Amino acid sequence: MIRSRLLQGRAVARIISSRGLSTQQYHEVADECLESILAAYEALSEKVPEVEVELSQGVLSLELPHLGAYVINKQPPNKQIWLASPVSGPKRFDYVDEKWVYARDKSTLGAILKSETLQAVNQELGLDLE
Amino acid sequence: MLRNLGFRTLRSSPQALMPLRATQRFYHDKVLDHYNNPRNVGKLDAKSQKVGTGLVGAPACGDVMRLQIEVDDKGVISDVKFKTFGCGSAIASSSYMTELVRGMSLEEAGKIKNTTIAKELSLPPVKLHCSMLAEDAIKSAIKDYRSKNPTLGPDAAKGAGAAATAA
Numbered sequence A: 001m002i003r004s005r006l007l008q009g010r011a012v013a014r015i016i017s018s019r020g021l022s023t024q025q026y027h028e029v030a031d032e033c034l035e036s037i038l039a040a041y042e043a044l045s046e047k048v049p050e051v052e053v054e055l056s057q058g059v060l061s062l063e064l065p066h067l068g069a070y071v072i073n074k075q076p077p078n079k080q081i082w083l084a085s086p087v088s089g090p091k092r093f094d095y096v097d098e099k100w101v102y103a104r105d106k107s108t109l110g111a112i113l114k115s116e117t118l119q120a121v122n123q124e125l126g127l128d129l130e
Numbered sequence B: 001m002l003r004n005l006g007f008r009t010l011r012s013s014p015q016a017l018m019p020l021r022a023t024q025r026f027y028h029d030k031v032l033d034h035y036n037n038p039r040n041v042g043k044l045d046a047k048s049q050k051v052g053t054g055l056v057g058a059p060a061c062g063d064v065m066r067l068q069i070e071v072d073d074k075g076v077i078s079d080v081k082f083k084t085f086g087c088g089s090a091i092a093s094s095s096y097m098t099e100l101v102r103g104m105s106l107e108e109a110g111k112i113k114n115t116t117i118a119k120e121l122s123l124p125p126v127k128l129h130c131s132m133l134a135e136d137a138i139k140s141a142i143k144d145y146r147s148k149n150p151t152l153g154p155d156a157a158k159g160a161g162a163a164a165t166a167a
Helices: A002-015 A023-047 A109-121 B002-012 B014-026 B029-036 B088-101 B106-110 B114-120 B125-148 B160-166
Strands: A052-056 A059-064 A068-075 A080-085 A089-096 A099-102 B051-058 B063-071 B077-085
Touching: A023 A052, A023 A059, A023 A068, A023 A080, A023 A089, A023 A109, A059 A109, A068 B125, A080 A109, A080 B125, A089 A109, A089 B114, A089 B125, A099 A109, B029 B088, B051 B125, B063 B088, B063 B125, B077 B088, B088 B114, B088 B125, B106 B125, B114 B125
Parallel strands: none
Antiparallel strands: A052 A059, A059 A068, A068 A080, A080 A089, A089 A099, B051 B063, B063 B077
16 A cells, blocks of 8 residues: 555556656655755764754755865755865756756755765765765 | 735744854854844736846745846846845855846856855855855756846847847
């Protein structure tokens, strides 16, 4: 029962993009995204203590050694997630096909974080997010 | 008029006042300078063939930026005005952008990156989006100008002399 509801939820998520999300759906997928990022960096910080991460009220603050301060935040008015990276600059992500995608170059939030983290600490980020 | 509207709104809202008080501790002096003495605030005639207008941002997000350029017959930005409703960093980013692009060719102005603005104003990470908005604004103004003057083509700046003669 629960499983089938979950599957239904996934099917719905697959066909709708950010603009089609209801406010509630947006908050669910955006919170889930930020929480998975938080969990990934918390796990990483156990191996690399210089990594600092904090999530509060939809704003995730991250400190990566050698690179500096990141801010990832929810932007509910346009149903986006915003990233400010000291390496790649500011980007705004829309939810498309279950991924958070930057419209201008089609890069994804997960891929950017994984690549910059590898650059910073030479360790893979265990993040289940494209 | 528009300027007054924006600034009065900023000052009269209690929520907007809080970052103002915090400015002395958190905003860089350069942001404060541009915020308190914004350069080139105003409006150009959007209908003029010589004027390109860029309007970016979304009211719902709290930031709207209008940047207008006037381009002379050599393809150089001869006048520039802005009007921004938003946070101190957004106002400072657009104010600094107007100072930067005056006297530039369209091609040069189109190459300005948000990082240049963020560096000059020492913006913190969370405010990088404001400098990006200023980059979007100048690009949008250039695009609008070029759409009004299609004979100049995308290489207007390079071939400005020839294009001006042709026109």
